Amino acid sequence: DIQMTQSPSSLSASVGDRVTITCQASQDISNYLNWYQQKPGKAPKLLIYDASNLETGVPSRFSGSGSGTDFTFTISSLQPEDIATYYCQQYDNLAYTFGQGTKLEIK
Amino acid sequence: QVQLVESGGGLVKPGGSLRLSCAASGFTFSDYYMSWIRQAPGKGLEWVSYISSSGSTIYYADSVKGRFTISRDNAKNSLYLQMNSLRAEDTAVYYCARDGLRPVAEAFDIWGQGTMVTVSS
Numbered sequence: 001d002i003q004m005t006q007s008p009s010s011l012s013a014s015v016g017d018r019v020t021i022t023c024q025a026s027q028d029i030s031n032y033l034n035w036y037q038q039k040p041g042k043a044p045k046l047l048i049y050d051a052s053n054l055e056t057g058v059p060s061r062f063s064g065s066g067s068g069t070d071f072t073f074t075i076s077s078l079q080p081e082d083i084a085t086y087y088c089q090q091y092d093n094l095a096y097t098f099g100q101g102t103k104l105e106i107k
Numbered sequence: 108q109v110q111l112v113e114s115g116g117g118l119v120k121p122g123g124s125l126r127l128s129c130a131a132s133g134f135t136f137s138d139y140y141m142s143w144i145r146q147a148p149g150k151g152l153e154w155v156s157y158i159s160s161s162g163s164t165i166y167y168a169d170s171v172k173g174r175f176t177i178s179r180d181n182a183k184n185s186l187y188l189q190m191n192s193l194r195a196e197d198t199a200v201y202y203c204a205r206d207g208l209r210p211v212a213e214a215f216d217i218w219g220q221g222t223m224v225t226v227s228s
Contacts, residue, residue, distance in 0.1 A: 001169070034214045036152075043202055043218035044152065050212045087152055091213040094166045096142075096154040 002026050002090050006099035012107045019075040021102045023066075023088035031067045032092040038101075039084045047086075048073065080106060109133035109217055111203050116222030123193050123226070129186040129203030129219055137161075137181035140206035142215065143188045145199035145224075153199075156188065157206065171197075193226045200224075 003026035013019050023033065035048040046055045048064035051071055061076045075082055083106055088099040115127040127143070142157040156167045156177040165177055176189040186203050200221040207216035 032213070034212070036215075038152075043220060044215070045218070046214050046216045049208055049214040053212070055214075055216065089152070089154075089214075094157075095168060096157075096213075098152040098154070101151045 001095045002029060002093050002097055004088055004090055004097050004099040006086075006088055006102050008102060009100065010103040010105065012105045013078050014107045015078055015080060017078045019078050019082075019104065021073045021086055021088075021104075023071040023073070023099050025069045025071075025090055025092075027092075028068050029090045029092035032090055033064075033066070033071050034089045034091065035062075035064055035073045036087045036089065037082075037084045038087065044087065078104075078106075111205065111217055111219035113201065113203055113219040113222040116201065116224045118225045118227065119193055120228050121194060121226055124189070124191045125193065125224060127188040127190065127201055127203075127222060127224070129188075131184045131186070131205075134205075134217075136179075136184040140209060140213075141179065141186045142204050142206055143177060143186075144202045144204055144215065144218075145197075146202070146221075147196075147199045150199075155201070158186070190224070193224075195226050198224060198226050 005024045031051040033051045036044040038044040052064045063074050085101045085103045110132045112130045143155040158177045174192045178187045202221045203219045204215035205217040208214045
């Protein structure tokens, strides 16, 4: 299976900060990578697909980039409602795998 | 509105069985691939299984292969997960999710609220 490694595992930032999360795949997955947001007690929500495409209705402060094995997820200006855990997920291989998650907190 | 609603979770003893259901509404269910994804308490997400729109193509995670069976009834707009030989490590919230962006991408764009499965003696 393809392993997905996210960093950091947790992050504390202030409102208005630029926040960056990275995700590394154990092998080349082209751009077959998605990003999800999960708030406590809720189901995940798709934010970014194909590494850099914003899902319909998702605010433009969220963005993604990368290809191959290294990917980045960015929130350009952190808002209080962005407090959540973020997961990357690959779909290059049919054994879909997720990163371990990055828990984002407000400083 | 587009919605997925899971049911069938509960407490079961190790070695027991459980069948989860997922009722879809607000979209043409038969057009979409579907998956089950689980999340153990306090842990991350783990994809479990997927089924194609017609039901002809099915895949499982190695952790559940041979024990779980995914199926669908497009006439009833429903997805199922039959879970046999359950183990403590199967304890999790189970989500059904729509694989909604094909052929552009493979991504889970709609999720249910989840149903809790607890395997314990």
